[in-house]
Amino acid sequence: MNTLVLVEHDNASVNDATLAVVTAAAKLGDVTALVAGSNCGGAADAAAKIAGVSKVLKADDAAYGEGLAENVAPLVAGLMADYDALLAPATTSGKNIAPRVAAMLDVMQISDILSVEGPKAFTRPIYAGNAIATVESSDAKLVITVRGTAFEKAATEGGSASVEDASGAGDAGISTFVSREVADGGDRPELTAAKVIVSGGRALKDSETFEQVINPLADKLGAAIGASRAAVDAGYVPNDYQVGQTGKIVAPEVYIAIGISGAIQHLAGMKDSKVIIAINKDEDAPIFQVADIGLVADLFNAVPEMTGAL
């Protein structure tokens, strides 16, 4: 089977989410990586070095620079004449583009796969991960998004793929990119790539309190910071901190949930973490049902004490 991987990148380098997709694609067959962007030679060269990638297609056009689905999807759909399966990361970018390609190919997308069970069979979570469905496609071509935490990351070195130019229709002329507000995380690791995550919930009161309580602990542990929906909705932290069914899916070595009750929608995003630690003043909070280590305490005393002792 010939597979095409939609590479997520910033034109200069390849985003980590792509590496898990390459691993999933390699289970199906030969892997070609598509880098669609503007001045994206750097990203194409990086993609060519990923172990398991046999060819890179570089579509370099101003119209692809900001990843607009209206422009990128027709390019991908056109290239799919030569491929049996498209795989994209289940990131906001992949989720934006892949279904648009699927509809253009008259194919049902298989969203957020957890495993490859056969040439056309996959498992995927439904109902906030409270059930795992095995689905088999009858479509001629496959369009798949891949859950990053479910597959090993392919090595960023070791490959030596050739880079070929590809082109599509360019600007569809129906959408324009206006602006992006991306917070600079500084030295803090990215949420989906972090080994340790410290997450705060509604109990953190407001953004200053969240920062005063959560940040020093995260600094001590070199951790990324996450949050529940309630904390995001209340404006303690930006939207991209949300962990859960409808936010980010994470599976770090250690996940520390502070003042988070453990609603099923939150658990859906973090219950595959290796070790879960919970601090909550309510001993019956559902988070304790999944926590390996629990502390029943008032977080406003416990967390500063903990930070001090580490």
Place this chain on the structure above:
Amino acid sequence: MKILVPVKRVIDYNVKPRVKADGTGVDLANVKMSMNPFDEIAVEEAIRIKEAGKAEEIIAVSVGPAKAQETLRTALAMGADRAILVETDEEVEPLAVAKILKAIADEEQPGLVVLGKQSISDDSNQTGQMLAALMGRPQGTFANTVEVDGDSVSVKREIDGGLETVKLTMPAIVTTDLRLNEPRYASLPNIMKAKKKPLDTKAPGDFGVDITPRLTTTNVAEPPVRQAGEKVEDVAALVAKIKELGIA
């Protein structure tokens, strides 16, 4: 301008889904069902656009069983003007839903279609994007803010790194994220009024759409269960555990 709002009837978000013992699916018998939460946000956004004088009519559409009428009545009670039920007892996949919505959009010619970003049952997150492709129109997915301005719409989108704004030529498709708005509750008088609003019933065949599934579900299983671990006495004990984990 008309706004089309597709709404899906799903398991209520407060219910913990149970997998059927025979592995065929999730047990929905006697389970509370509600409008998909993202679709409530979609209905609310459509109402706000209408209240701002930028739309004349809101049409709610649902593809599903006869009971999806209740979901449509909820949309009408919130403020939608009329509703279309495309009735079927089959499970309809996003691609086929998108095809039905495309056919309805062809008839109604809405300036905007506002959908949820994801149904909390199948967690597909694809119907809106598919509809946009089938209509050949732009998409503002995961919307945090929507501003209609003449014949274009600006959509601020929630993305992995933060927020992004795109400008789309209408007709356009928008899918809602959680921070777009806080949906209103329908008042009792509005619930009564909604009973008199028009609700058309159609069948997928009326639109010439084949709803035969492309995916076969061969098994539905419980995810691996996590066992609750231990509770520690105090911060000192917790710190000792963290040090054992080797992360500090």
